[in-house]
Amino acid sequence: MAFLCSPLPSCSVAIFSKSNTDGFRSSPSCRLRLRPISASHILAPAIDRSAMVISETVSEDELWAAACLRVRTFNELNPSSYNIQDHRRYLAEREFEALKERVSGKREGFTRVSCVNATLPLSQLSTSSEDLCSACKYSDGIEDRVVVGSLDLNQCRWLPDEIAGTKPEGFSVDFARAYLSNVCVAKELRRNGVGYKLIEKSKVVAREWAVVQKFCL
Numbered sequence: 312m313a314f315l316c317s318p319l320p321s322c323s324v325a326i327f328s329k330s331n332t333d334g335f336r337s338s339p340s341c342r343l344r345l346r347p348i349s350a351s352h353i354l355a356p357a358i359d360r361s362a363m364v365i366s367e368t369v370s371e372d373e374l375w376a377a378a379c380l381r382v383r384t385f386n387e388l389n390p391s392s393y394n395i396q397d398h399r400r401y402l403a404e405r406e407f408e409a410l411k412e413r414v415s416g417k418r419e420g421f422t423r424v425s426c427v428n429a430t431l432p433l434s435q436l437s438t439s440s441e442d443l444c445s446a447c448k449y450s451d452g453i454e455d456r457v458v459v460g461s462l463d464l465n466q467c468r469w470l471p472d473e474i475a476g477t478k479p480e481g482f483s484v485d486f487a488r489a490y491l492s493n494v495c496v497a498k499e500l501r502r503n504g505v506g507y508k509l510i511e512k513s514k515v516v517a518r519e520w521a522v523v524q525k526f527c528l
Contacts, residue, residue, distance in 0.1 A: 358503050362435055364456070365512040368426040371411070372449040376458040377428050378407040379446045384495035399446075413463070422466040423520065427512050429460035429496075429505050440499045447497070460505040462494040464513045466520055489522045 368374050382402045388395055413424040433455035436444050447458045466489040491513060496505045 358431060358459075358500060358505075359435060360504070360508075362432055363459075363505070363508070364430050365508050366428065366430075367516060368414070368428055370449070370451070373428060373430075373451070373458065374410055374414070374426060375403070375407050376447045376449040377426055377461040378403045378410055380458050380461055380497060381406055381493055381495055383443075383446055384498070410463075413465070420467050424466070425464045425513075425516055427462050427464060427509055427516065428458045429509055430456040430458050433457055440497070443497050443499055459500050460496040460509050462509050462513060463492045464516055465490055465492060466522065489517055489520065 368377060379399075382399055386399075386402060388399065392398070409418075410426060412418045413421055414426055416423060418424070430451075433444055433448055436457050436459075443459070444457055448455055449458070450456070491510070494506065494509070496509075
């Protein structure tokens, strides 16, 4: 069973767990791989954080924008390659359909999935990245916004490590457990705390699901 449509990003994996008792147990071990910080990341333009909205996705238009951001983040595509726009759209359509299936509860093995996005008004970004604005734009019914960060919070019977048979002793399917996947931030806006805000929001949602965070690095 495949959990992710896109390759798992190298930025982070978070495991949440809670037992049926008051005691907490350790989650399966996993590795946190960090990408090297480049000069472009350090010199990222500052953003108005008061205009940033971190929320669970409620519309298909926003899901599509999130899928486009993931394709943009996880795929190193040569801009001069033949038919590159059609290939990007193909990848986005695959991610969009898989994301809709998970969020709607139709993917086998998942109890529930929430797509959490960070968005900014288009007016704040229109001069900083034309490509980002055109690829990841959507309308919330009030204004045009751009998805600048995204992740999935997944609650399911099996965590990724358990597929390989490494489920720790003492765990049962009754544990409320969840993990993060597809964590990404637009390359132009990294080093602005967007990823931190996304993970903080995921903790809030996880608590609403009766899951208590347990990070495993």
